[in-house]
Amino acid sequence: MSGESQATVENSAAGALLRRAGQLDAQDPLAHYRDLFIGTDTDLSYLDGNSLGRPLKRTPEDISDFIHKGWGGRLIRGWDEEWLELPQGIGDQLGRAVLGAAPGQTIIADSTTVVLYKLIRAALAAVTDPGRTEIVLDTDNFPTDRYLVEGIAREEGLSLRWIEADPSSGVTPEQVRQAAGPATAVVLLSHVAYRSGFLADLPAITEAAHDAGALVVWDLCHSAGSVELDLDGSDVDFAAGCTYKYLNGGPGSPAFAYINSRHLASFRQPIWGWMGRKDAFEMGQGYEPAAGIRGFLSGTPAIFGMLAMRGTLDLIEEAGMAAVREKSLKLTAYVVELFEEWLEPLGVQLASPRNPERRGSHITLDHPEFRNITATLWEQDVIPDFRAPHGIRIGLSPLSTSYAEVFRGMAAIRDQLRP
Template sequence: MENHDAAALLEQAAQLDAGDPLARYRGLFIGTDTALSYLDGNSLGRPLKRTQRDISTFIGEGWGGWLIRGWDEEWLDLPQTIGDQLGRAVLGAAPGQTVIADSTTVVLYKLIRAALATVSDPARTEIVLDTDNFPTDRYLVEGIAREEGLTLRWIEADPASGVTVEQVRHATGPATAVVLLSHVAYRSGFLADLPGITEVAHSAGALVVWDLCHSAGSVELDLDGANVDFAAGCTYKYLNGGPGSPAFAYVNRRHLSGLKQPIWGWMGRKDAFEMAAGYEPAPGIRSFLSGTPAIFGMLAMRGTLDLIEEAGMAAIREKSLKLTAFAVQLFEAWLEPAGVELASPRDPELRGSHITLDHPAFRNVTAALWEQDVIPDFRAPHGIRVGLSPLSTSFAELFRGMAAIRDQLRR
């Protein structure tokens, strides 16, 4: 019976791949023609073949040809031009509100401090965040609260789901200055109600900073439409920017004129190359820059942004839903009977593009799987995250990976 079920599931994977309108993009990524099963695109996306060519061309013709002239030819404007493309293709943001810069940690620090600087009511002394947010978010806010003498109001988040509108409604009030939350929970993959939470926070008189690391490139976003204040995210997951590629910052247009970011650097100054005394911020989103842009780290994401604009985020989200639904189906067939727990929402509409599975043996299972070229992501204490990148992950690849988890668990 089990072999029959496996054969039926394999046939289902083949049918899903055959009917996948995004299947043609898989071959554009390096390594997809091998038997390796990569289930960790929510940590680090695969590189595009185009990226290999683009970087080679950049070294030979850009860096090697332009030399220092490259800054005048193109490089100085890349944080904003790529930021605008990211805003258009992924974030639902009009031009002039998104910039590529720094790391996610640094960008979040800047945004939180900038948000606090706009709060004029001295009674607003609280920052709201949740107990299961990504560690860097929590550490940053703890440090800022200590520096500024602020109070932290913690939302107790279920690690298998996430923060709800009602929890935010209960946690916010006249003392709330800023709310910091992740759109997609890094552990469970829970998809928060971004428009609803933003509205509730605003009704309490608070500003919201959203962490979009696990949603940018996998979930449809409309930051302008949701009236979001500030947002940050990384570019090395679903945007395929590569290890350590720079982060992005979104600042709603209504906040730009009074933006006070805390790390003053020469690239954020008006007329940077005048080398003038004193700091006068550049107009608009460029004032959010501090140091010299990481040009190498911006090259790779351009190819993915082009693909996203071609494919459309609606189609990407549709495939993401199908991938996670198939992953849950395989879990129910093979892993749930073996005592594995699903630590993610059952409702596909409440998930991002990964699911988390829990079992006490998963630390050792993951180590063994990596040796077999099956690469999920382990998260302590005993979770495996199955991360699915709609542009590069096939249903057959997912089938192979889940079958390997099943087989390794039996050993």
């Protein structure tokens, strides 16, 4: 085939894919939500919503209103009038809209690292069998999760049992059944793998851990707000997650903790602070934990960091997580379609599951040149993120990402790889 004929074929195929993007956007029942986010009226292709979500257009007004009327107007009175109740109030909305959790089990507090530390230590304290001295985790979990458990094991003289996870897939219920046993105290896993986007079978793995007599702590950082969850229905023990990805809370916004109601009466977290005390303002001698989920708090809540996520929670409640998940599935499927047409012939490998039901809301692609071209893509306003050794993650936030945006970003990646 001549060069001219080849170009004609390529242009025809690209045109068909672009028209498909237009059709998908036109048929998208969530398309109107995109206009509510800052920056979506530009040609920038933002493919990193799984690391940091876009802010809503209402967020500056919400924060300004808080500064002028709440902080500036009510001053210290704001604590009594509203702020002290925000960690649990927003937590309950998060539980209702996103987590499948009844009220009184979710609270906003601390960073993800601190929340996970507190939950893991509390889970270990809840295990009464002295023979249970092992923590089960996987080799491909997010570094913080692994480092935390290694540190806790050293502190407590515990052993670690590692599941060798396939980076292109993830941990299976069968692997958990093989790893967990009479010595297992706690199993710590991520619901969606941060590298590959593999979606673990949360109900089956939770059941497998419980069958072994262990408790489970789930990391929901890459699933909260993009994947349907039913923590209560799955009988999850504990869970943590961040709020700056699909919940659009902003850089460093505080994390959340979920504690199943059956654990609340006996729950004892390890970082005792004044805000988690029975009567915080009594300033009394000795620590008496507050009843219920409030006892998870330690220090003064980061009120500023909680404000932005309320807007996204309102949108999710309006749209419904089922619709959010449906769009996530279609977005990742479109990325795979473009990968097969454009990138696979250039030597790119798909490092995420091909089965859409086993994926979260990001796709990982591997190629030796991705480290070198990521900075160039960013300069062109195409923003994926790079993960060593040679992966690019295409993070798709269903409420703010369009199919045309995906088309532009994937075309730019293709163009950078062409000889």
